[in-house]
């Protein structure tokens with residue numbers, strides 16, 4: 001099971017050459033985890049990850065998340081990452097996939113929030129995340145240090161079954177209206193929430 005879920009992750013990496021975590025599945029407990037990593041690869045981007053079913057569902061967000069409702073941020077779905085990746089900070093060496101520095105820009109817990117949250121019910125939360133991702137529309141509440149409140153992840157075009165795999169990977173990350181909305185650029189807060197490094 002770990003092999004098939006994380007086979008794309010494994011195929012892209014050489015674990016003797018990168019400090020990134022091995023492709024193992026994890027069974028967490030308590031509320032589901034989210035993490036956003038700032039990745040100074042060839043192009044700086046932010047990797048937005050949601051724990052579900054033992055892995056981190058992942059999107060690359062070129063401009064990073066925003067707390068401004070008007071800013072709909074492109075989020076390109078990437079391969080599932082192992083749960084242990086959530087605490088990964090380090091430098092992926094030159095010549096390796098995704099070479100560059102990774103820091104944990106934000107992390108916390110999350111829950112689907114359409115019609116109410118379920119932070120205390122892992123099984124229900126994962127079921128709702130699975131359904132939301134399958135239909136291309138997921139509303140979640142984030143409880144991080146920098147990202148707080150309700151967000152939508154919306155698939156913009158196509159579907160996994162349309163055969164157009166590239167368009168199926170395009171989503172938008174959008175802040176919902178709530179008390180955490182602000183026009184300030186949250187990515188200006190650049191320090192790691194784990195180590196404090198910038």
Ligand code: MN
Pocket residue numbers: 039041045046047060098
């Ligand atoms: Mn990345």
